[in-house]
Amino acid sequence: MVLSSASQRVASAYYKRLRSDELGTGFGIVLAEHILRERYPGHMVSLIPADTALQAGWALSADDGRHRKGQGSLSGRKQRLACFFEVWKPGEPSRVFPADFRGNHSTPASAHRQLADSSARVEAVHIGPWNRTPCMAFSTALDTERPITVYALEASGSDRPLGPPSGNLDRRVESRNEFPGIDRPDPRGGPAENVPGFHIEPENGEWFQRVLAHTAMAGLAAFTGDGEVASGYLTEGQGKKYFSAFAHSVTGSIRNVHGEEFFGLPFTGTDHVFRLGDNRLDAFSGIPKYLFDLVEERKVEQYRREVHARMAEWSEKPVIWDERWGGPVSRHPDGSVLAIRPLHRST
Known part of the structure; x- marks a missing residue:
């Protein structure tokens, strides 16, 4: 099959975007992990996919069986953040950092736009009190004529641990059906405004700590190729059935x-x-x-x-x-x- 010059340009641009996304994510993860390990010596740092973690308590699409009539799904997948970093130590409450990563082959102006987009993603998740969640955003510029440059933004938040020590992370995670939205206080003392997003209230900190730990364990089991073990850590909303169902030999791993x-x-x-x-x-x-x-x-x-x-x-x-x-x-x-x-x- 011979592609036309226009088709070749489209294909080239597609793969260029794909590479920048993948490399931007890779550089961002490495830098974020390094920062958190330096900042919290003696602690482990776990990376958890945000979509999978949030699906334990929220319907992220209209196809989800927990979707409520008239609720309306949240913004599309491209508008949701990439991951959570859990900083943990046995017997202590976790610290959690929403993070997002982007990459580009363009100018610094492109990185600035990407950081603005990522800021909206990370700010759509609040853990604990309103507007006290530490978060990070990274944009990696992959210019062939300059050194690789990683632009970063950080909101320090309150550095408040997620909740009291769980004491029993072995306990199964119960599936929930939380209504999405964040209540933004009115600075003039009026009624709070509900804005799109996810809010893990302080009283749900212990539950979300178990969600993060179990989602990380599911990822570890999947990394070994054992979908059956991975499914045991997930709720139905997180896709438990997909790990326990038959997988084709082309896409599955054993x-x-x-x-x-x-x-x-x-x-x-x-x-x-x-x-x-x-x-x-x-x-x-x-x-x-x-x-x-x-x-x-x-x-x-x-x-x-x-x-x-x-x-x-x-x-x-x-x-x-x-x-x-x-x-x-x-x-x-x-x-x-x-x-x-x-x-x-x-x-």
Whole structure:
């Protein structure tokens, strides 16, 4: 198939936008995690997709079974923030930071517009008292003629923990049907105005802390390829049925690799084969077997104690070249590993 010059330009612009979005997200996540670890030494930092977390309590679209008549869905997916960062330590209440990331191949003016858009996204989520939520927004400029530049905005908020220590993160998350909206106080003392958004009231802090912890555990289980375990951490509104349903072999992944050893520990997880140009690569994703046992048994509190105890050790060498494996191995402080190597054809 031969594309016309106009079609080629459209395709090129599409892939350029795709790359800028992906790289902008990557650079933003790395910078945000670095800032939070420096700011809160001795704490773990977990990244949780905002849509998945919010779906535990709010209907995000008219297709959601909890959608109320006359409620009207919130603004589209493109208008919702990217993620939450949970800064946590076992036995303590969490600190939560809404964050959003953008990227572009254009001028600083484009970054300014992106930051303005991201500001609206992060300000649509309030945790605790009105207008006291710390949040961050990042825009990465990928100019081929200049150094990569990351523009950032931050609202410091009150740095208030999410709520009292849960004491039992092992308890299942109950699904809720909250009405979306934020009550904005009238500076003149009149009635509050309800504006679009999500508000986690102070009395719901313990519940939302469990939502974040369980959503992170579901992501960890999915990273190993075990959809059944992941579904056990999710509510119906979060898509529990999609993880427990049959998955086609082209799109699904199965936890089918056991005993693979990295950093002196046996791992369990899944592997994928993909192409990079003319080369075929083998990628393994998983976590140490003893940690997966805790994830599978829904022992969230014990899992968090274990990874926090080894946080400093696992942060020392986040990337190594493993001669036995035959390629680079990247380790995250939560114990998860991504390993990649060339896949040689048999002769």
